[in-house]
Structures are given as C-alpha cells and as structure tokens.
Amino acid sequence: MQTPPRLTPDAALFLDFDGTLVGIAETPEAIEVPQGLVALLTDLHDWLGGALAVVSGRQIDVLDRFLAPLRLPAAGEHGVQRRDAAGNMREETPPDLQAVLDVANHLAGAHPDLLVERKHAAVALHYRRAPELEELCRLALLGIIAKEPRLELLHGKAVFEVKPAGINKGVAIDAFMLEPPFVGRIPVFAGDDTTDETGFAVVQPRGGVAIKVGSGPSLAQHRLESPLAVFEWLATARSVPPAPDKNTKNDPRRDT
Known part of the structure; x- marks a missing residue:
C-alpha cells in the first residue's frame, strides 16, 4: 500500500471516528479527542466547501458531543442515521431489538x-x-x-x-455523493476497521482514495499507520491555498 496523496480542494472527504480520528479505548466513553482536532476539522470543512462528513458506527449525537461545537455532516450507526450538509436528519426505523x-x-x-x-x-x-x-x-x-x-x-x-441488514458505510457514502456539496467531487475515505471496507469499495471505483488506518488486510490501496498519522496527513492540507470561491482569511476559527 502507498501513502495517500495530498488532499485537494475538489475532494469529498469522509472520515471514520474511532481508530481513525481518535485512538481506540477500553470503553467507548474513554476515548480522548486529540488537541487541535476540532479546529483542524473546522478548517477542512471550510476549505472543502462543506464536503466533509464523519462516517461512524457511533450515534450522531455522540459524535456531536465529542466534536462540539462542530456539527458536521455525518452518518451514524454505519448509515442507519444520516445528517446531510443542510442539517436534515434521516433515520431508518429499526426492527424490534x-x-x-x-x-x-x-x-x-x-x-x-x-x-x-x-x-x-x-x-x-x-x-x-x-x-x-x-x-x-x-x-x-x-x-x-x-x-x-x-x-x-x-x-x-x-x-x-x-x-x-443491508445498511453500511458504503451505502451512506453513496448517498452523500448524490447531494451537494459532495456531488461531482473526488471521494476520499479513511477508516481502520472491517466495517469500513464497504466504504472503500465505493470510493475506489469512483476514482477516489481509500485509506486503511493501521494494520491488517484491506481493499484500500493507501495506508496510514495510526490516528496521529491521519491527523498529520489532514494537517498538510492547511498549507494548500483555499479554493477560489472561499475566503477564509478573516475566519476567527482558523489557527494563527
């Protein structure tokens, strides 16, 4: 596997949460959000014109709590829940559990x-x-x-x-790619688990980039070794000039 290419402003970026943006912990509540992660995701969301979504097995309200005050487009519970870029929420009705x-x-x-x-x-x-x-x-x-x-x-x-049954991260990414601001962009998805393989199977046939985080076999053609490596890879995009239609010069959320 190769190191992923540098992000470009025409990407549609999809990111798993546990094991990709944050390290795996002994219990779901014990994870630690790296310092600077929320600011970095805020920057990238602006730089990509809003085309950044978290695609996770977590519930969306839990993702919001860990990433507060940021509220990104998101797919929760492997796509059972999905919040689009306009903030509209869709949820599948579950069978009796x-x-x-x-x-x-x-x-x-x-x-x-x-x-x-x-x-x-x-x-x-x-x-x-x-x-x-x-x-x-x-x-x-x-x-x-x-x-x-x-x-x-x-x-x-x-x-x-x-x-x-039949709902997974690949289905969720497909749905995002049909909607603005994701439509027409190059999909990029990073994930660490077997549950992310359905997402890899969607983005690569579209000419996109699939990134396996950590060890293990995968469909993905690119790899990063850890959540820290993911953070550093995402941070390299900060030095790329913003898209022509975006003006982030006076955005108070940007680091100085």
Missing part, C-alpha cells in the same frame, strides 16, 4: 467485563476487556438473529453489533 438486548444483557450479567451498548437501531456487545469470550458472544448473537432476516451481525474491533 428487545430479544437481542436481553441476550446481550444476560451475557454481560454473567461476564462483567462485557459491555452492552444500546444504540438507536443497533445493539453492540464489546468484549475488549474479555477477548476470550469472542466466540461465546458471536454464537449467542447469531443464534438470536438466525430467523430474523432484517437483522445482521457486524464484527468490528473487539465488538459484535446487531444492526439492520
């Missing part, structure tokens, strides 16, 4: 190192603190959704997630 939640809570009750995360349209079971329970978690969740075709099991880094 009570049986899944009951099984996950039962496992967590028996194994305190497991963590259950209830989302709008998904249930995530984190086993980072108990990696030896991976197969137990997988089989339990597969068993409960075996007769429910509207649900699927997603395997991420030390987490299994039951979510609506």
Whole structure:
C-alpha cells in the first residue's frame, strides 16, 4: 500500500471516528479527542466547501458531543442515521431489538467485563476487556438473529453489533455523493476497521482514495499507520491555498 496523496480542494472527504480520528479505548466513553482536532476539522470543512462528513458506527449525537461545537455532516450507526450538509436528519426505523438486548444483557450479567451498548437501531456487545469470550458472544448473537432476516451481525474491533441488514458505510457514502456539496467531487475515505471496507469499495471505483488506518488486510490501496498519522496527513492540507470561491482569511476559527 502507498501513502495517500495530498488532499485537494475538489475532494469529498469522509472520515471514520474511532481508530481513525481518535485512538481506540477500553470503553467507548474513554476515548480522548486529540488537541487541535476540532479546529483542524473546522478548517477542512471550510476549505472543502462543506464536503466533509464523519462516517461512524457511533450515534450522531455522540459524535456531536465529542466534536462540539462542530456539527458536521455525518452518518451514524454505519448509515442507519444520516445528517446531510443542510442539517436534515434521516433515520431508518429499526426492527424490534428487545430479544437481542436481553441476550446481550444476560451475557454481560454473567461476564462483567462485557459491555452492552444500546444504540438507536443497533445493539453492540464489546468484549475488549474479555477477548476470550469472542466466540461465546458471536454464537449467542447469531443464534438470536438466525430467523430474523432484517437483522445482521457486524464484527468490528473487539465488538459484535446487531444492526439492520443491508445498511453500511458504503451505502451512506453513496448517498452523500448524490447531494451537494459532495456531488461531482473526488471521494476520499479513511477508516481502520472491517466495517469500513464497504466504504472503500465505493470510493475506489469512483476514482477516489481509500485509506486503511493501521494494520491488517484491506481493499484500500493507501495506508496510514495510526490516528496521529491521519491527523498529520489532514494537517498538510492547511498549507494548500483555499479554493477560489472561499475566503477564509478573516475566519476567527482558523489557527494563527
């Protein structure tokens, strides 16, 4: 894999959150947002004419909390939720997840190192603190959704997630690319997990850039080694002159 090319003002930039913009933590709430990240994303959002979106497994309101006061276009829960550049929110209606939640809570009750995360349209079971329970978690969740075709099991880094079937980050990126200000631009997507592969499969056929963050096999043709490397790569765009129709000279949010 190659180092990704420098960002250009005609890009449509899509960024995963955990493992890409911030480091992976023991629990979802324990992550630390790097100093300067919000200011950098604010700069890039302006420089790209608004064509920057976070595409994450997190809920959008959680992303907003970590990136406050910035509210970017975003896809949450792998595309179940999507907020466009105009601020309009779209959410898929989830199937009944009570049986899944009951099984996950039962496992967590028996194994305190497991963590259950209830989302709008998904249930995530984190086993980072108990990696030896991976197969137990997988089989339990597969068993409960075996007769429910509207649900699927997603395997991420030390987490299994039951979510609506057929919705993923690639679908979300496709939807963004049909709307302003993303339409007609070159898609660029950076992500670290297996859940990001659907996004890579969308941007590369469009002539875009897919960036795998960290180690492991991937469809992506470019790689950065860590969230710090992602930050540094994004920061190189600051030295590129803004697009002709943008005037950021007097923007008080820009670093001096």
